[in-house]
Amino acid sequence: MTKPTASPPPSTPGTPDAPHTFRSWLHDRSELGVSVLLLALGVLVLTDALTMDVDITQRGPVGPRTVxxxxxxxxLIVATLLAIDVLRGGRGQAEAGEDIDLTEPADWRTVLLLSGVFLGSAVLIxxxxxxAAGALLFWGAAFALGSRRADRxxxxxxxxxxxxxxxxxxxxGVPLPGGPLMGVL
Structure with missing residues (x-):
């Protein structure tokens, strides 16, 4: 007959296992990071909106600060509701797309190509x-995402x-820079 083994005592603050326990608690509630990000964005948007210089004369009930x-x-509301849901034990569902292999690592080549194309078009606009910059952006994005049709x-x-x-x-009526080609057309 085998003897039952004693379970290890729970970790208390100050023991070597305590940081690991807190880290695993955070890992299990990683959606709190999204909540913190949404909270920061909400505060930033509200601060920017409320400190905006606005012309006193307004033509209707909705001014430039409203949106x-x-x-x-x-x-702020979504951040609060998400935090409450996560702290109550709610978890987001893992994506189970039909053509997504969640075991594969991220395709950093595509991400870097798209980032380079986007930054390049921002510099060239x-x-x-x-x-011209938009055409380079659209073509570069198609190329980065795998299209190799040089004819179309x-x-x-x-x-x-x-x-x-x-x-x-x-x-x-949104003014965009036309560039040297628009003088010809």
Whole structure:
């Protein structure tokens, strides 16, 4: 007959096991990090909205502060509700997408390529203008995500970029830099 083994005593603060226990408690409630991020964003949005310089004359009940204040309050409410849910034992479901292998590591090459394309277009938008920088952005994003159709990708990127430029600059009245190409067209 075997003797039952005694379970180890619970760790108390100051023992070597205490940090590991706290770390595992945090690991089990990692969604609290999202809650803290949402809380910080809500405070930032509200602070920015309430310190905004606004013209006193307003034409209606909704001023320029209304939307940022509503968004900031919404962020604070969601952060609070998420924290309460996590502390009560709620957990987010692991993604079980049909074509996602959760055991595979992240594709950092794609992430870095997309980041480089985005930053490059942000740098080039002023000297080249939105149509050229936007075309480079659309084509670069397609390339980074795996498309290798050199016959159609640049053409689609140029059409998308010109359409976006016309929509925002001409129809919606949002000024975008046209660059040297817009002087020719």
């Amino acid at each position: 940022p204040v509503v968004v900031g309050i919404g962020l 002023e000297p080249l203008g939105f149509p 990708d640049p053409l689609i990127a140029a059409v998308l970029s010109l359409f976006t430029y016309a929509l925002f600059d001409k129809l919606l």
